[in-house]
Amino acid sequence: MANLKEVRERISSVKSTQQITKAMKMVSAAKLRKAQDAITQMRPYADQLHRMLVNILSNLEGEANTRFGIAREITSPAIVVVTSNRGLCGAFNTNVVKQAIQVIKNHQDAYDAGNLSILCIGKKGYDGLKNKFPNAKFILDYIDLFADLSFDKVSNVSQYLMDAFNKEDFDVIEVCYGRFKNPAVQFPETDQFLPVPKLEKTLGDNSHKADYIFEPDKETLLEHLIPSILQTKFQKYLLDTHASEHGARMTAMDKATENAEDMLKELKISYNKARQEAITSELSEIVGGAAALEG
Amino acid sequence: MRLVVLTPDQEYFDGDVSSVKVPGTSGQFEILEHHAPIVSALLKGEVRLITSDGEKRFQIEKGFIEVLNNEVSLLVQGLSE
Numbered sequence: 001m002a003n004l005k006e007v008r009e010r011i012s013s014v015k016s017t018q019q020i021t022k023a024m025k026m027v028s029a030a031k032l033r034k035a036q037d038a039i040t041q042m043r044p045y046a047d048q049l050h051r052m053l054v055n056i057l058s059n060l061e062g063e064a065n066t067r068f069g070i071a072r073e074i075t076s077p078a079i080v081v082v083t084s085n086r087g088l089c090g091a092f093n094t095n096v097v098k099q100a101i102q103v104i105k106n107h108q109d110a111y112d113a114g115n116l117s118i119l120c121i122g123k124k125g126y127d128g129l130k131n132k133f134p135n136a137k138f139i140l141d142y143i144d145l146f147a148d149l150s151f152d153k154v155s156n157v158s159q160y161l162m163d164a165f166n167k168e169d170f171d172v173i174e175v176c177y178g179r180f181k182n183p184a185v186q187f188p189e190t191d192q193f194l195p196v197p198k199l200e201k202t203l204g205d206n207s208h209k210a211d212y213i214f215e216p217d218k219e220t221l222l223e224h225l226i227p228s229i230l231q232t233k234f235q236k237y238l239l240d241t242h243a244s245e246h247g248a249r250m251t252a253m254d255k256a257t258e259n260a261e262d263m264l265k266e267l268k269i270s271y272n273k274a275r276q277e278a279i280t281s282e283l284s285e286i287v288g289g290a291a292a293l294e295g
Numbered sequence: 296m297r298l299v300v301l302t303p304d305q306e307y308f309d310g311d312v313s314s315v316k317v318p319g320t321s322g323q324f325e326i327l328e329h330h331a332p333i334v335s336a337l338l339k340g341e342v343r344l345i346t347s348d349g350e351k352r353f354q355i356e357k358g359f360i361e362v363l364n365n366e367v368s369l370l371v372q373g374l375s376e
Binding site: 211 | 304
């Protein structure tokens with residue numbers, strides 16, 4: 001049987017751990033709300049951009065081709081891995097890393113030739129991949145992006161990727177990130193960032209077919225519009241991952257607090273048992289002693 | 296006419312205006328009441344609105360404007376006062 005002092009110490013240590021997990025849960029809940037707000041605030045802008053694209057496409061005759069849509073033979077792919085900077089958020093980062101490993105395996109030939117680049121945003125992705133793929137080129141210029149998720153900062157990265165794609169440094173760019181569904185559900189997802197999948201003209205036949213004036217002309221407008229849409233898309237990857245991280249941490253910390261509660265219950269029972277035992281043995285000693293005196 | 300100014304981070308303006316002047320790719324132009332539907336890319340420059348409480352100016356890095364049915368949407372990046 002564990003002795004009294006030992007049990008008491010364990011109870012107090014579990015209690016303080018529980019306080020920490022509880023606090024972390026609260027902090028994540030607050031940050032999650034902020035992150036979700038950021039997603040909602042971007043939505044009108046993104047929707048409107050998309051509507052403009054639809055307008056242009058539905059008025060365009062012939063193929064909608066831009067330099068961002070050119071599918072080249074894949075010799076040097078780039079994978080963007082978006083994870084969080086910190087742990088203690090359940091399997092969230094592991095899932096994204098697993099997803100990334102899967103994607104890298106699809107480009108095995110390029111990897112063997114040493115032409116595969118991995119751009120890491122968030123430290124955990126780099127930690128999880130650096131030992132597994134020593135042959136890949138790691139790009140770490142933007143690893144600390146999560147410190148400031150303003151649109152301007154993030155568009156530096158998307159601009160860099162677009163430039164690299166146009167210079168043919170990268171032939172395909174895929175992004176692995178944590179898609180945010182709701183605070184309790186996030187899942188890893190891989191999205192092809194560039195080249196842009198073929199622009200579907202069919203998505204354009206609805207009520208928008210007004211007789212627009214296009215300034216300067218549809219093709220140039222499309223050339224301007226696509227980068228903006230891509231920047232918005234990239235921003236969304238980051239905002240999603242950010243919200244997912246906090247959602248995952250909230251769930252993980254909630255579970256941890258619950259587990260601590262269960263543990264405390266068990267410890268309390270064993271503490272009481274130990275106390276009872278001590279009292280019983282003390283009593284029997286006294287009784288025994290008194291009996292001996294009376295003799 | 297109704298004008299909405301959107302940036303990626305926020306909705307900057309939503310209200311009635313009588314005139315919007317924007318820096319288009321082929322020169323500055325002004326949108327007045329009942330303008331024909333237009334979509335245009337915008338360059339770095341100044342946007343000027345005339346509302347019922349007077350004039351309002353701000354700088355943009357780039358953006359787009361769309362006019363349809365007397366509703367103007369202005370999508371801009373790099374907005375500063």
